[in-house]
Amino acid sequence: MSEIRVHNVWMEYGDQIVLEGVSLDIAPGAFVSVVGPSGCGKSTFLRMILGQERPTRGIITLDGAGLPGEPGSDRGVVFQRYSVFPHLNVLQNVLIAYEFAESPFLAKLFGAKRKAASEKAEALLQAVGLSEHAWKYPSALSGGQQQRLAIAQALAKEPKVLLLDEPFGALDPGTRAQMHALIKPLWRERGMTVIMVTHDLKEAFGLGTRLLAFDKPRIDPQAPERYGARIIYDLDLSRDGPVPILGFSRPIEPNTMSQETKRSMPHA
Structure with a gap:
């Protein structure tokens, strides 16, 4: 298990x-569960936790240490x-995760190591x-089966943190269940x-132990x-x-332009 701390993080392009x-x-x-309207930075937040992107400002730590400059095996x-x-069968798709971990240059294991993997x-x-379905190729699998395979791949490295970016969004309701x-x-x-990032509120409430909603509390129509x-x-x-499932706390009140101007002016 692992603790993640995010302190005053900004992302700017x-x-x-x-x-x-x-x-x-x-x-x-x-x-x-992470929810919010399209374009509000949900996937950007996930990519920063993964290590694909670095915050413009602020710091993210995992178990007290700063995240390395690239994705690692501790995050699936x-x-x-x-x-x-697509060129590997189901078993090979999972096995290759162990091969890369133990033999990064050849991506091949032999003898007792291969048997154990x-x-x-x-x-x-x-x-x-x-x-x-171990000997089938991905093209012979349904969408739900391919997503099961992707989850198995991610779990093969025994990550401390599992990141899910709308993993069930393309599935039909039955397969999603x-x-x-x-x-x-x-x-x-x-x-x-x-x-887990999702647009499905029912999914967010049903799976999560905590829900984060991202949105812009301040909007400038002239400079969105x-x-x-x-x-x-x-x-x-x-x-x-302490907070029941339907017990929404008050949202942050959007600041008006006059409030923003006053807040940004230096004190006399």
């Missing part, structure tokens, strides 16, 4: 401010688009319900910290890129938490 002043602590083992990720190797890969396929029934037990059994998104709701969805 030139003159465009995407996120501003984001600060929060994520406890080890939490399942955090599953995207909406199935990120599997194969046993681990087979156990993961059993956990995600793909044992019967099956994926919900899959991911929750895996999260509990492995004690991971999970951060001047202000970025912040966390406007932070709800504890755990049964014994």
